[in-house]
Amino acid sequence: MMKRVLLIMLCGTFLSCTVQQLKFAKREASALSGSQFSKSIADTSLTLETREQIIFEEIKNGNVPDFFRKLATIDVTQTINGKLYHLSYQVAPDYLLIGNDEDFFYTPTTPMLAQKIANLSKAMLPTKKMVDDIYANSLIKLAPQPIPPSKLMTTVPVFIAHNNIVIKQLDSLKKRHLRSELTAGNKKDIIISNKIYGQPTPRVVIYGWHKLDGKAIQPVYNKHTNTWADYSHGVRLVLNDAILNGKKVRLADILKDPVLHVLLSDEGVIANATYPIAN
Known part of the structure; x- marks a missing residue:
């Protein structure tokens, strides 16, 4: 029995490693660096909708660092109703970035844009439990650096200020960070939750x-x-395709399952693992 369990675990880990990269377009050599891009959206005359469309086009065109594309694997092992389950899923090594390996910009978004980017990359956003598991597995843990709350916390200049704080934290860890080591503690997560719905206006749910x-x-x-969308928000992409006991599954399906959802959720079944996207 133990040999069989070990075989399943090894098989799951092996299969989960077959998808190594986020499937973004190739980054063009002429693409803006992170600092150039952040300055380009700092214009106060830009509406939120315009700013987010610009961000989406950059992501769609592949303007993300190379190291951001390489995925990290999270393994969850749990016995449910007397049966051992081993789930492997893959996550981006850091929060959403625009730019190149040497000059990148942490890019806060609304949950609507975060969902569009997740859809583009065949990914989803994490649940609270997944955020906890990702943090527990992270190799680079950064101490949070809050900026005092104000009316400016949703503006790009404050996004840039916080970005520069985090970049400074990473100075001594640069080589490891560029090796795509899983990084956490630098942002809050936009999460999937049942709390998105049930009110007159859909909500953004944050945690972490x-x-x-x-x-x-x-x-x-x-x-x-x-x-x-404020400076503290981060977008963590999680591939929807995963491996459960050696078989390919979709995380959204596990979240709907009345038994298996506990592998990914500590708030019960999550039947709708997406944010609504405005037309």
Whole structure:
């Protein structure tokens, strides 16, 4: 029995490693660097909708660093109703970035844009439990660096200020970061949750920003509408295709399962693992 379990686990891990890269377009040599891009969207006359369309076009055109494309594997092993399950899924090594390996920009978005980018890359956003598991597995853990809340926290200049703080934190870890080592603690996550729905206006649900002691600064929170995006928000992409006991599955299907959802969710079944996207 033990040999069979080990075989399943090894098989799952092996198969999960067959998808190594986020499937973005090839980055053009003429694409903007992170600092160039952040300056280009800092124009205060840009509407949120225009800014997010510009961000989406950059991502669609492949303007992301090479190291951001390489995925990290999260393994979850749990016994459910007397049966051992081993799930392997793959996540981006850091939060959404625009630019190149030497000059990149952490790019906060609304959940609507985060979902569009996830759809583009055949990915989903994480649940609260997944955020905890990703943090536990991260090799680079950064101490959160909050900026005092203000009316400016949703503006690009504050995005840039926080980006520069995180970049400075990474200075001594640059070689490891460029090797795509899983990184966390630098942003809150936009998460998948049942709390997105059930109110007159869909919500953005955020969670995380773990301190070095492993405790999250931000509990699950859904008081902002889905047009909210502030400097602290990060977009973590999680490939929807995964391996469960050696077989290919979709994470969205596991979240719907009345038994297996506990592998990914600690808030029960999540039947709709997406954010609504405005037309």
